Amino acid sequence: MTKTLIGKRVLRNEDPRLLTGQAQFVDDVEIPGLLHAAFLRSDHAHARLLGLDVSAARQRPGVVAVFTAEDMGADWEPGPPLVSPPPTAKDVLFHSRRQVPLAKDKIRHAGEAIAVVIAENRYIAEDAVEDIIVDLEPLEAVVDLEQALHPGSPLVHDDLDSNLAAHLFQKKGDYEAARKQADLVLQRRIIIDRGAAAAMENRGIVADWDERSQHLTIWDTTQAPIPIRNGTAARLGLSENQVRVIAPFIGGGFGPKMMMFYPEELVIPWAAKKLKRPIKWIEDRRENFYATTQERGQIHDVEIALSRDGHILGLKDIFLHDTGAYDPYGLTIPLNTQCHAMGGYDIKNFTTEVSVVFTNKTLVTPVRGAGRPQGIYVIERLLDAASKELGIDPVEIRRRNLIPADAFPYEHGIIDQAFSPLILDSGNYWPVMQKALEMIGYEKFIRDEQPRLRQDGRYVGIGITPFIESTGVGPYEGARVTVEASGKIFVATGVGTQGQGHFTTFAQVVAEQLGVAVSDVRIVSGDTAEFHWGTGTFASRGAVVAGNAIHAAAVIVRRKVLELASKQLDTPEDELELEGGRVRVADIPNRSISLAELANLANPLRGAVEPGTEPGLEATAYFGPRYGATAFGAHAMILEIDPETMMIEIKRYVTVEDCGTVLNPLILEGQIHGGVSFGIGNAYYEKLHFDENGQLLNASFADYLIPSATEMPRIEVGHVETRSPLNELGTKGVGEAGTIPVPALFAQAIENALADRELEILESPLSPNRLYELLSRKEAG
Amino acid sequence: MPKLFDLALTVNGTRFEQAVEPRTLLSDFLRHDLGLTGTHVACEHGVCGACTVLLDGEPVRSCLVFAVQAHGHSVTTVEGLGSIEQLHPVQEAFRQAHGVQCGFCTPGILTTVVAFLDDNPDPSEEEIREALSGNLCRCTGYQHIVDAVQLAAKNIKTAHQQPAR
């Protein structure tokens, strides 16, 4: 069947509602009698909670209730573990410590919730929060990753004997033996620091307990409505069927909304059931900086062993990973880092060891990239260092090491975030990189333009960074496709959507099978009443896993349609085609029947049906990949830097992406643009500054700088398509691709621009100030 | 009991009268008192621009304006630009150019752009980016938004239409 809709730049179904302000986000939910919550949060990063006096707050007019940990009684319980350590890895050490609904005895990070006020409106609730008297005994905060592991360091969790949260050792081949054969061994220390996801929509939750029907409805800015439903039902002693979780339109996810059972998600539904009143809590931006998860903090001590001609013989990476005050999300991020530290290169010997460290800072859970950028940063910086030492061109040294096209599926053997052995399923790496080099005019720039610019006293540099991205991981997703009596198609799936165009790409997948207009396919996602099996939108898997489940269901529906139509039209199935909402006989166009008629025939109100018949034209299907598909890409950039102010201007930015079958190029480009913008923020503008007391010093957009329209260049997007053998659609994920290589690319391009200063950059994020500091330090010798 | 103020103002062409607390923000008044939830609140400290509405035709951050400051004035929100059945040319251009992903920053950008194109019907890309620099978007990287503004400018010129304020 020829593809007519897959790969087309179809305009989005959801846009008219979003454009006219008619789309419902969580804060838009209004319910009669709605109460509003505000949380009292700790100003200190580490403290003993000695006492709380909420009496004044309770007496303020308009306040309905104030709850503390003590008030929750036996219902007070830390959140559930979300991701267990990989059962398939050997010698894993893991201390599970999860976030609590309201602090009891101890505060472990600035912004941790201590009490909640429920009032008639948010203004009164915030006033009442200030009425609460808190008796805190400040403790020395654990902030520096290395000092946290020194004996004698204050402990984030007193019941452990250190701040070591977890430890995992993995190896492939034999690095020590490989090292002995090397002509060059390089060692480096690489430090990467935290950034925020900073979605435009802050988090929020509305919980409505209806006492008469004994039913709880929750609207939540979550990327995982189904697990939220299941866990909330369990905690409140309800049947899963008594709880409905709706993730309506979400204003950007980027990872932290995949963190589940945040304190507010533990408290608000409980409070709603207790008060028998609907309650809304909406986070404000300052809370978002403290109470919504963050990511990226790691310290790497790495070593690479190479032969004289630049072949990587082996790699060793020993690193610390900052998990913040709790570790509900298991080892997902450090596993991703381990699995990306080899990049797309043919490395046969690899030793990696991670120590996960508790600190008195906000929790760490995946943020767009989820540990992959750190891994890519490590290998790309090492290759740049090696290229300089060995006198081999930086592009050439990469070409020599990239996994060749005939080596797929390429097995690395170490365990990945989905607990499976890391296998790169398919790819054609060098041509992707070549295309990026061509698009940016790499050779010409190095040969002709750069020398000319240098002579004019301008500092313009170029970089190119290839990378892999693990995507489309299991376990599974599901979908139900139904032909309705109107002839339009209804699709329900479990994953939520946060702007990546699911309403359209999923509709394209269905319309492709059923021959209808994309606008005639209605998608409902993220509503547990419509579909209640699945995990969520994360790890660049929505289109791959849910998309393929939808495809599978649509294929079954198509079969049912053809079977029934064949009987109705008295024509063999292989002579029928679906087009324009009708089934028609191939060469006799006026012999046809509409999908609407077929749907009605399939659901008779009277008469008898044959035994075993399923009513309607509907199918439910699930898809779970054997393992995640690995995408590949290359970014290239030309940037100019002012050597005095260190301000940069990106002259050109090129990306070439191989994410298998492309469902909708328009939406794909949007994802790449957005991902690169996120990555540019990570690389040069954004850093969360914590002081030595665990205080976040830049908790507003005035001081935490996310790129605006004047910082962003135009991004040129190129494609290569290597179908994945792991699913019917042949597709791989791409949601995080734009972000992953950017910090490494910046380091390379800036070093190239400032080549005469011979600066080596081994940290991320950078900034004009920091770059100035690094250069001054270098010049001071 | 705080002293209330008898607020009277016009929103999207309709007159409203309501007693409000002086400290009520315009953004909260529009969203919760009038139920016009198209205007979104993303930072409440005047940096991100998501809450931008037109006050007597000029873009303002409604999170930094008290509702009472709009007394006697005219406010236009995204709901006043167009409807699903009849999109404003700027809205239509955003659809064509894929200038929307999650849609949270979009209403603030639309009002900003409508006012901008009114003053500057033939802008260069640099001018467009400058005009957008007060609106943060985390999803799109701005490129398709810039494309949308260029397309809107072109279409509006072609249709000889004045954008609604």
Next chain:
Amino acid sequence: MKIEGQYTFDGPREVLWELVRDPQVLATCLPGSPSVRQVGEHEYEGEIGIRVGPISGAFAGQLSVTNEVPPASCTLTVEGKGKVGFVKGVGNIDMTDQGPGKTLMKYTGEVQIGGRVASVGQRLFDSVSRGMIDQALGKLNETLQARSAAR
């Protein structure tokens, strides 16, 4: 963060020392002239209003004086808590004679801030604290000149 600086006073060291050790005098130097009460041999309490950029609020403060070497040096420890955050600081003051009627005061200290005043006001804290200190020392100097003249 570190705070350090110096100020040349127009008066003799001995008189300046008396003023520094008098909480009522210190109070008049702070913005809003708050009330300061002595609650222990070397401990004082008071309330003060502080504005750092967009953040303003009242702080309940405690001050203690230690390591006294009259009339040359002492250590001041300050703790302030309020709705908008907290401030903790330790500072050393060193006073030396600079000739007749002139005293040089050098101060160095460490200040920790937390809460809203830290997360939103941090950028401005340096200049605000410097401004507050300069203002306070200026007022102290006026008081010093008046008292010296009266002798």
